[in-house]
Structures are given as structure tokens and as C-alpha cells.
Amino acid sequence: MAxxxxxxxxxxxxxxxxxxxxxxxxxxxxxxxxxKTEASFLMRRNPRKICWTVLYxxxxxxxTQEETVKRRTRRTQKFQRAIQGATLENIMAKRNQxxxxxxAQREQLVRAAKEKNKDKKHSxxxxxxxKSAPKSKANKIVKTNAPRVGGKR
Numbered sequence: 001m002a003x004x005x006x007x008x009x010x011x012x013x014x015x016x017x018x019x020x021x022x023x024x025x026x027x028x029x030x031x032x033x034x035x036k037t038e039a040s041f042l043m044r045r046n047p048r049k050i051c052w053t054v055l056y057x058x059x060x061x062x063x064t065q066e067e068t069v070k071r072r073t074r075r076t077q078k079f080q081r082a083i084q085g086a087t088l089e090n091i092m093a094k095r096n097q098x099x100x101x102x103x104a105q106r107e108q109l110v111r112a113a114k115e116k117n118k119d120k121k122h123s124x125x126x127x128x129x130x131k132s133a134p135k136s137k138a139n140k141i142v143k144t145n146a147p148r149v150g151g152k153r
Contacts, residue, residue: 007033009041011054 002016008030020038022030032038040050047053057063082088094102 005031007031007037009033009037009047009053011047 004016005014005019006012007014007019010033012033014031014033018033020032020035022032022038022041024030030041032041040047047055048059050056080088080091083091
């Protein structure tokens with residue numbers, strides 16, 4: 001069995017009886033498949049930019065049949081945990097309530113808050129002495145810039 005070489009430029013196999021061997025002045029030896037690859041190498045062309053070379057195909061992921069199966073990404077799993085100030089049981093109970101019940105509870109809480117605010121206002125007015133004449137605020141003078149002339153700068 002004869003030894004197969006690999007082309008220094010294209011990356012293709014060179015079978016026995018084919019190709020050229022090029023020895024540089026520094027002593028490095030290169031094997032080329034044909035004159036086309038040798039000429040491209042001597043013109044200092046980059047094999048990664050020439051579309052028929054193995055390096056180009058590897059760089060641009062051409063012809064890889066094994067990697068056609070895409071890797072599955074893991075789905076993020078939903079996980080519920082307690083929020084500060086409410087345990088998980090409380091949250092689940094609230095979630096499983098009927099919307100009407102939840103609405104009634106909310107309205108009741110709103111009513112209670114309004115009553116509390118009203119009581120607060122009455123107690124403030126009583127402690128003030130009964131005079132609750134609204135204060136007139138002094139109008140604030142707002143300085144506006146003069147309109148610009150001359151269009152865009």
C-alpha cells in the first residue's frame with residue numbers, strides 16, 4: 001500500500017504518481033496536487049478564502065453530514081416559590097379563588113382604606129380648629145426661551 005500525501009494548499013489527497021513536491025530555500029518541503037494549487041501557493045493566496053479548498057469548506061461548515069442533527073436546547077422549567085411576605089400556600093389559594101370572590105375582597109379592602117382616609121381627614125380638621133380654608137398657591141413664573149431663528153444648526 002503506497003502512502004497518500006496531502007496537498008499543502010488545497011488539503012486534498014495526493015495519490016502515488018501524482019502531484020509535485022516543492023522545496024523552499026529554508027528547507028521546508030511542500031506537496032501540491034497540481035499546478036493550480038502550486039501557483040496559488042506561490043501567489044500567496046489564502047486557502048481559507050478560496051472556495052474549493054478543504055480549509056475553506058471547514059471554515060464555512062460545508063458538507064458536514066454528521067452535524068445536521070441540531071442539538072436540542074433544554075426548556076426552562078417553571079418553578080414556583082414563595083414571595084417575601086406571602087407563603088406559597090397563600091399564593092396558590094389566591095390563584096385558585098374565583099374571580100368574583102377576589103373582586104369582592106378587593107372592593108372591601110378599597111372601601112376600608114377609603115374609610116380610614118376619611119377618618120384621618122376629619123381628625124386633622126378637628127385638631128386644626130375647624131378652619132379649613134384652602135390656601136391659594138402663588139403662581140410660579142415660568143421663564144420660556146425665545147424661539148430659535150435660523151433653522152437647523
